[in-house]
Amino acid sequence: MIEFDLDKDGVSALNQRLHSLPKDTNERSWRVKNPMGQHAIACGLTLPLIIEIEGHVGFYCGGMNKEADIIINGHAGPGVAENMMSGSVRVRGNASQSAGATGNGGLLVIEGDASSRCGISMKGIDIVVGGSVGHMSAFMAQRGNLVVCGDAGEALGDSIYEARLYVRGKVESLGADCIEKEMGDEHRKELGLLLERAAFKARPEDFRRYGSARKLYNFNVDHADQY
Amino acid sequence: MDANVPRTTPRKSHTFDDYTLSEIRRAATTGIYDIRGAGAKRKLPTFDDLLFLGASISRYPLEGYREKCGTNVMLGSRFAKKPIEIKIPITIAGMSFGSLSAQAKEALGRGATIAGTSTTTGDGGMTVEERGHSHILVYQYLPSRYGMNPDDLRKADAIEVVVGQGAKPGGGGMLLGQKISDRVAQMRCLPKGIDQRSACRHPDWTGPDDLEIKIHELREITDWEKPIYVKVGGARPYYDTALAVKSGADVVVVDGMQGGTAATQEVFIEHVGQPTLACVRPAVQALQELGMHRKVQLIISGGIKSGADVAKALALGADAVSIGTAALVALGDNDLALEAEYQALGTTAGAYDDWHEGRDPAGITTQDPELARRLDPVLAGRRLSNYLKVMTLEAQTIARACGKSHVHNLEPEDLVALTVEAAAMAQVPLAGTNWIPGKNGNS
Numbered sequence: 001m002i003e004f005d006l007d008k009d010g011v012s013a014l015n016q017r018l019h020s021l022p023k024d025t026n027e028r029s030w031r032v033k034n035p036m037g038q039h040a041i042a043c044g045l046t047l048p049l050i051i052e053i054e055g056h057v058g059f060y061c062g063g064m065n066k067e068a069d070i071i072i073n074g075h076a077g078p079g080v081a082e083n084m085m086s087g088s089v090r091v092r093g094n095a096s097q098s099a100g101a102t103g104n105g106g107l108l109v110i111e112g113d114a115s116s117r118c119g120i121s122m123k124g125i126d127i128v129v130g131g132s133v134g135h136m137s138a139f140m141a142q143r144g145n146l147v148v149c150g151d152a153g154e155a156l157g158d159s160i161y162e163a164r165l166y167v168r169g170k171v172e173s174l175g176a177d178c179i180e181k182e183m184g185d186e187h188r189k190e191l192g193l194l195l196e197r198a199a200f201k202a203r204p205e206d207f208r209r210y211g212s213a214r215k216l217y218n219f220n221v222d223h224a225d226q227y
Numbered sequence: 228m229d230a231n232v233p234r235t236t237p238r239k240s241h242t243f244d245d246y247t248l249s250e251i252r253r254a255a256t257t258g259i260y261d262i263r264g265a266g267a268k269r270k271l272p273t274f275d276d277l278l279f280l281g282a283s284i285s286r287y288p289l290e291g292y293r294e295k296c297g298t299n300v301m302l303g304s305r306f307a308k309k310p311i312e313i314k315i316p317i318t319i320a321g322m323s324f325g326s327l328s329a330q331a332k333e334a335l336g337r338g339a340t341i342a343g344t345s346t347t348t349g350d351g352g353m354t355v356e357e358r359g360h361s362h363i364l365v366y367q368y369l370p371s372r373y374g375m376n377p378d379d380l381r382k383a384d385a386i387e388v389v390v391g392q393g394a395k396p397g398g399g400g401m402l403l404g405q406k407i408s409d410r411v412a413q414m415r416c417l418p419k420g421i422d423q424r425s426a427c428r429h430p431d432w433t434g435p436d437d438l439e440i441k442i443h444e445l446r447e448i449t450d451w452e453k454p455i456y457v458k459v460g461g462a463r464p465y466y467d468t469a470l471a472v473k474s475g476a477d478v479v480v481v482d483g484m485q486g487g488t489a490a491t492q493e494v495f496i497e498h499v500g501q502p503t504l505a506c507v508r509p510a511v512q513a514l515q516e517l518g519m520h521r522k523v524q525l526i527i528s529g530g531i532k533s534g535a536d537v538a539k540a541l542a543l544g545a546d547a548v549s550i551g552t553a554a555l556v557a558l559g560d561n562d563l564a565l566e567a568e569y570q571a572l573g574t575t576a577g578a579y580d581d582w583h584e585g586r587d588p589a590g591i592t593t594q595d596p597e598l599a600r601r602l603d604p605v606l607a608g609r610r611l612s613n614y615l616k617v618m619t620l621e622a623q624t625i626a627r628a629c630g631k632s633h634v635h636n637l638e639p640e641d642l643v644a645l646t647v648e649a650a651a652m653a654q655v656p657l658a659g660t661n662w663i664p665g666k667n668g669n670s
Contacts, residue, residue, distance in 0.1 A: 039443060044377050059441075060441070064448055083377075
């Protein structure tokens with residue numbers, strides 16, 4: 001395992017070194033020390049690396065990640081794993097707002113709570129949150145799955161498209177065009193796999209499913225009060 | 228009534244004119260606001276309200292066609308390792324694949340490349356056609372993040388963080404179901420045929436402090452190579468320019484309310500934002516006060532249509548301009564040759580703006596394969612490059628007449644205004660006077 005001290009060499013040096021690795025590199029396993037809440041750590045990665053960050057990170061850690069597996073042994077600032085394409089990001093602590101925003105793929109696991117707008121405009125990413133999520137989570141969520149083992153704040157899934165939401169606890173309120181949907185066997189199976197990938201011991205049977213009513217997909221004057 | 232009694236001529240209301248009445252009837256019938264493309268159509272103060280003084284005894288001109296008059300522009304030299312240089316001070320503004328056909332995007336790339344300038348993606352990601360035919364391509368980073376991915380980010384020559392656009396400052400994109408084809412739906416990760424409304428605000432940052440961090444992230448992802456633009460609608464050009472500079476932008480793009488859109492509410496286009504003419508000087512002032520004029524480049528857009536407009540924008544302090552609607556016209560939009568087809572759509576050549584409906588007979592603002600095939604990207608690209616060259620020649624003609632060896636040497640002192648409003652907005656004297664409203668001790 002290669003150790004990199006951000007206090008000594010800085011974020012840009014880390015990112016540029018990770019970006020410059022050849023595809024067949026043997027330097028696949030990295031430990032990043034002293035993150036101290038700095039921004040854009042390990043963003044834009046393109047290889048199947050394993051990056052373990054020892055501490056709290058600022059904005060956009062793991063942004064636009066492709067293929068790498070990133071573990072944050074601490075809390076994460078806003079936009080962790082934003083626009084992730086593939087690979088995984090695991091936050092051992094809590095995550096600030098907009099976790100997994102616009103993510104296209106991969107798996108984001110937040111072992112603690114996630115703040116507001118978790119999964120905003122998600123486009124295929126799978127997000128599993130061990131705790132609760134804040135208001136406006138899954139706003140305009142287009143594709144992918146958001147699993148919340150705790151509670152969800154106000155306006156969950158507002159203006160949602162085709163993303164699937166699973167919540168075990170209480171939902172403060174649902175946003176425009178988001179409704180509770182039937183939980184079928186295929187959904188329990190899918191949810192079980194997501195929980196397994198996240199290594200969470202929760203039972204799919206305890207969750208409820210939410211998704212789009214699809215009433216706002218095309219303008220209808222009779223639904224104008226929801227716009 | 229006695230037929231011999233004189234009657235007053237029937238008089239229509241200035242307030243309730245024919246257009247207003249038709250809009251009331253349309254709204255009452257449909258229950259939905261009017262949606263259209265293009266920019267503001269109302270009469271506004273424009274660059275046409277300014278005139279160049281030309282040479283005189285105190286200023287001697289350069290020989291037309293003989294003495295050099297430079298037009299090149301370097302963009303992104305503040306922080307980017309790989310700034311871009313364009314040969315002419317005119318770029319092609321962001322217009323999405325989705326709102327435009329793939330053929331139109333290809334034509335824009337071809338035309339811009341021949342002319343030596345850049346073109347820009349839009350709210351729908353980067354297409355292979357566009358990248359392949361654009362020597363310099365600016366990749367827009369929008370609130371929706373449709374089609375956003377790190378591979379295309381790295382393929383781009385510059386990145387434009389879009390905060391707003393002149394047609395709708397504070398509004399997000401709109402693409403109605405008719406234009407959400409299989410390919411558009413796939414690129415945007417959306418169901419086919421829905422009315423797609425893009426977010427108006429970025430999902431993972433708000434405010435200038437966050438924007439600074441976002442720009443930092445984009446630089447980190449691209450190893451500090453790409454110039455990063457920040458585009459704002461012409462709402463608060465002084466503050467927005469200052470905040471964009473503070474946030475770390477290499478280039479600021481200010482888009483006035485004549486700037487076009489693929490589709491939005493008519494009420495938004497005509498009633499939100501400021502005229503392009505009113506945006507230039509506040510933006511330049513912000514750069515000058517920060518000591519960043521010519522270090523952070525300023526691109527002005529919104530209704531730019533001629534070399535005279537280009538020269539005037541540059542004289543007021545811009546580094547370059549950007550065109551969108553005019554570029555589409557150069558490709559063939561609203562062509563008189565299509566009048567019969569425009570009539571069939573209930574409109575007329577020169578007024579067609581239902582770009583959201585996807586029935587464009589010119590094959591430009593459509594996703595209908597049959598219509599799109601009508602546009603020959605090679606021919607349309609050549610038309611665009613011709614137009615860009617004409618605009619550049621016009622700007623050079625004016626610059627030489629003012630004695631300038633580079634279009635960037637044009638200055639506000641070369642201009643006067645025809646109207647009090649234009650004098651106030653451009654902060655140049657009213658013609659025949661030395662009066663600048665708000666200056667010279669007057670208010």
